[in-house]
Amino acid sequence: MADWISLPVNWVFLVLALVIAFAGVKVVTSRNLIHAALSLVGVLASTAALFLLLSAEFVAWVLVLVYVGAVLVLFLFGIMITRAPMGREVSLDNERRGLAAITALATFALLAGTSWVAFGDVEIEGVGDPITTGDLADSLLGRYLIPFEIVSFVLLAALIGGIALARKDRSPAEEAERTDA
Amino acid sequence: MTLVQFLLLSSLLFSLGVYGLLARRNAVMILLSVELMLNAVNLNLVAFEAWIRDAFATGNVFAIFMITVAAAEVGIGLAIVILIFRNRATANVDDFELMRG
Structure with missing residues (x-):
């Protein structure tokens, strides 16, 4: 220590x-x-x-x-x-805060305990020779090319989905008004 | 530096995210808590990469994938929250109890 x-x-x-x-x-x-x-x-x-x-x-x-x-x-x-x-007056939390706190504490105890037991004595080198952008590019566009393309596609699909969901649809009455004007 | 100090910090962040996810009432705040949890996982990936240092920088590559997927998740999540707000005039998840509008 x-x-x-x-x-x-x-x-x-x-x-x-x-x-x-x-x-x-x-x-x-x-x-x-x-x-x-x-x-x-x-x-x-x-x-x-x-x-x-x-x-x-x-x-x-x-x-x-x-x-x-x-x-x-x-x-x-x-x-x-x-x-x-x-x-400040409106409560943003629901009434199950106590249960949530217990669950969170149990999660922390489990994760921290497991990490401590498994990796308690591992030393790592801080600020060592950096993983450069070049290394990462070789890996992303080499070995991980297909996952990289798939993840780009996921992002594109999410973009289109987000626009389609949040777009404001006009009601038929509004649409008729628009064509009249 | 030891590996475990990063793992403990990331456990703390993750359990804070769990608490927020369960205790918050507003849908946007629940998404914020999910971001905390994803950030904890990123910290784990990068810390393990600093320990293992494999030839393909796998930990860093996966952290970048996580960041991308998290960005997609926020986009879709907020679109859904805005859509629900438009129909129900509330972002309180306790009021979302029916699948039909």
Whole structure:
């Protein structure tokens, strides 16, 4: 433990882990939806920094671009379009919070215990030689080419599906009015 | 650094996601909790990749696949939430108890 704490990289980890834990709790407990969505930015940005520690540069920047840049904007749109209650007085949680907390604690105990037993003594190299974008490109467009194409197709299908679902259909009366005008 | 410190952090994130998923009432907040859980899995994949360092960078490739699928999930999920909101004027999942509109 004394060895562990003496490494500067572990200090960086501790700071980021505290930010992630604090912001993560805020995401699931905040009474203000906008605050919860913005706390998710904190979680994701700190996770991207952890990815840099783990020498996964490309994934870190993809996380920042895709999540912080695009998905969060979608969430804010969703919150505002559905005119979610933003005041403090309305409860955003249902009445089964206690059961939910017990389930979450049991999940944490199970996952953390299993990880500790299985990988308790594994050392990894921090900020080692990075996995470059080139390495990743060779792998994505080589060995994983077919999954890559399939996942692109999934994204395209989701895009078309999203547009088709959320498009505003006019009622027949409105349609008739439009053609008259 | 040890591997287990990342695994513990990701367990914490995942169980926070489980709590949010079960305790939240608003559909958009449930999707936010799902994002927390997906992020925990990404952290696991990247941490294992830093340990194993296989020739194809498999952990990182799968993390990128997860991010893509998560983006698709958010797009479809929010479209469905907006559609339900338009028909029922609420995003509260406790009110969605019928399959017909």
